[in-house]
Amino acid sequence: MTAAEAVEAIQREMTAFARRARASAGRMHPELSLVSYTLLGHLEERGGCRATDLAAHYALDKSTVSRQVATLERSGLIERRLDPDDHRVQVLHLTGTGRRLLAQVTESRRAAFRERLADWPEEDLERFAGYLIRYNAWTPPETGDT
Secondary structure, three states, X not given: OOHHHHHHHHHHHHHHHHHHXXXXXXXXXXXXXXXXXXXXXXXXXXXXXXXXXXXXXXXXXXXXXXXXXXXXHHOOOEEEEEEOOEEEEEXXXXXXXXXXXXXXXXXXXXXXXXXXOOOOOHHXXXXXXXXXXXXXXXXXXXXXXX
């Protein structure tokens, strides 16, 4: 396989992976989209953050995040709290319900991954994990005048 063919295969397989991830997220919890699941996970990991921070972190439009946040609030999965250091700022936090749902969906997702990767040798799992970490850590070079 040439480098160009490998890149094409990677693009095709990553697209299939994303399509499968969106579909399985809907099956695991019909009201929790993959984007919502990802936002909840980030809020848990960070211990809360502003909606603008979510938009910046995931390179999403602010209106997209605003709609997702509104849906998560209506569902009782997140709540807004005033930032103790700056009362002009509202910080999003998981509710107890949000934390429980996130834990449930996360365990379902982990079980699906464990099942799918069950027959992979440990070295392959480590190599695959390393490649994904490396791929996702890439940042575009800064452009600008120096």
